[in-house]
Amino acid sequence: MSLDDVRLVPLPVRSDERGSLSFLEAGEHVPFEIKRIFYLYGIAPGQNRGAHAHRELQQFLIPLAGSFEVRLDDGRKKATFTLDRPDQGLYMPAGIWGDLYNFSKDAVCLALASLHYSEEDYYRNYDEFKAVYGA
Structure with missing residues (x-):
């Protein structure tokens, strides 16, 4: 996979005088079967999350509240995305280093994952990741 496979995905919005509702469906907005859901919140100022890549796992990130930035690296190219809209998610395929x-x-970040947790799926050392995916 490469950064060319990463994409921002608009989510449907239904709004009326009561407020707004957004939704997503596996296979429609999320290109994988969802096996795990987790969320990040209460992140102290200046703290980072991520700093790893996955061998097989795909992710879909949604900023439910607030904002944050996602720096991605496929071993050859880098890109940064600002996530600040709850009606838009970021699809990250396997093989992408994310910070x-x-x-x-x-900020509240909802993460949808294609696999159950497995430590063996992680690249936590950037040099090891770069040796596999770098040009």
């Missing part, structure tokens, strides 16, 4: 940072005080 989440610059969290606003009220």
Whole structure:
């Protein structure tokens, strides 16, 4: 996979005088079967999350509240995305190094994952990741 496979995905919005509702469906908005859901919140100022890549796992990140930035690296190219809209998610295929940072005080990041947790799926050492995916 490469950064060319990463994409921002608009989510449907239904709004009326009561407020707004957004939704997503596996296979429609999320290109994988969802096996795990987790969320990040209460991130102290200046703290980062992520700093790893996955061998097989795909992710879909949604900023439910606040904002944060996602720096991605496929071993050859880098790109940064600002996530600040709950009606838009970021699809990350396997083989992409990701760093989440610059969290606003009220940030909540919902993460949908294609696999159950397995430590063996992680690259936690950037040099090891770069040796596999770098040009």
